[in-house]
Amino acid sequence: MxxxxxxxxxxxxxxxxxxxxxxxxxPIGEPDPAYTHSVQPAESGSPVAGVDAPEQGNGTADGVVDYADLDPEARAAFDRALDSEAGFGVEDPDERVDSLSYPTEPTPGDGLLLVAYEGERYEFWTRTVEREPxxxxxxxxxxxxxxxxxxxxxxxxxxxxxxxxxxxxx
CATH class of the missing domain: 1.20.58 (Methane Monooxygenase Hydroxylase; Chain G, domain 1)
Structure with a gap:
């Protein structure tokens, strides 16, 4: 027995x-968010392929934004992400660029900008990544x-x- x-x-x-x-x-504690920035050349299979530059103005939510039209802080973040191969991240919400959005699921115009820079088009991705504690x-x-x-x-x-x-x- x-x-x-x-x-x-x-x-x-x-x-x-x-x-x-x-x-x-x-789950112990809240997720730890990080805010990432990355730049890559816009290619034919990208989510923003085929987007044309607007006829006038600084760009639209789904159009091409000229590098010179970016906010100075956004230009600095673009340059830093372009210089680093994998982009860069910040952990402090105060270190984010105010003129950029940081969604968890970027879409064209919201976390994904098509930037014209030195005759080329680049995808500028900004997003929030929630890391586990x-x-x-x-x-x-x-x-x-x-x-x-x-x-x-x-x-x-x-x-x-x-x-x-x-x-x-x-």
Whole structure:
């Protein structure tokens, strides 16, 4: 009787530990936002392909914006993103450029500008990226795999104990 209870207990604990992706990670704290800036050449497959320059004015929400028409802070961010291969990010909301928007899902005119610069067209992406808190990352990297393995070994132990009990009875 004790063997059956041990087998059942190990099997239940093992299954619960192996099912940890269903309940882990436990969110601890708020997401940590970062504000990214990146520039890449506008190519034929881009979301803003085929957008033409407006006939007059500084550009439209879905048109080409001339580099000279950008706000000085936006020009500085464009230059910095163009100079760095992967763009750059800032973590402090006060370091964002006020004239640019930072949506989580950029669309043309809202987080994605087509900028004419030195005879070329560039996509200027600005977005908010919500990063998981460090405790959640630690749960994903350490706790989940360890719990899954412990559950797997508990199920194996339950199976071995159950088979040993059957062999002993015969």
């Amino acid at each position: 004790r063997t059956r209870l041990a087998v059942a207990g190990l099997a239940v604990v093992g299954v619960l530990l192996m099912a940890n992706p269903l309940y882990l990670p436990v 460090g405790a959640v990352v630690a749960q994903r990297i350490a706790v989940q795999p360890v719990a899954f393995l412990a559950g797997f070994f508990a199920v194996l132990a339950a199976a071995a104990l159950g088979f040993r009990g059957r062999i002993d009875r015969t």
